[in-house]
Amino acid sequence: MGYTNEEVVASDALISIDDVQRALNRSRASVYRYTNTDPRNLNPPFNARKLNPEYRSDQKEALLFHPNEVARFARDVLRIKEVTVEVLNSPYSATQQLLSTILEELRDIRVLLSESSSNSTTDLNSRRDLKRNVA
Numbered sequence: 787m788g789y790t791n792e793e794v795v796a797s798d799a800l801i802s803i804d805d806v807q808r809a810l811n812r813s814r815a816s817v818y819r820y821t822n823t824d825p826r827n828l829n830p831p832f833n834a835r836k837l838n839p840e841y842r843s844d845q846k847e848a849l850l851f852h853p854n855e856v857a858r859f860a861r862d863v864l865r866i867k868e869v870t871v872e873v874l875n876s877p878y879s880a881t882q883q884l885l886s887t888i889l890e891e892l893r894d895i896r897v898l899l900s901e902s903s904s905n906s907t908t909d910l911n912s913r914r915d916l917k918r919n920v921a
Contacts, residue, residue: 800840800850809856810864820859821849835863 801809807817822836828845832838837859839849860866 800852801856803849803851806837806851806856810860810866820863823849837863 803814803817803821807814810817812820817837820837822830822833822838824830828843829841837851838855839851842849
């Protein structure tokens, strides 16, 4: 995560406090000092002089930052001229693999249910036709 130009990799991925620390080349304590947090207010209003984390729904959630916010803070507050914040995809975790397997199984179940539903409708129509012909 170097500073080679003013490009910021556009991504929806958020970065952790550790990634911010590496990107800004600052200590963990100083990154926490820069961060716009308040123990009385979970999501304080935007502060242009601070590093603003993303919205949190619980105090125990980890602080996450948008790469553009980190780049803005580095340029505007720390006065770092050339800023590049790269967001790298995390390795495929066991949780992601499990969720993918569950999703695939749910898709298979959906297909089976829709096939079963169309077959039972056809069977019902066949039975009605048979009863009409017999009567």
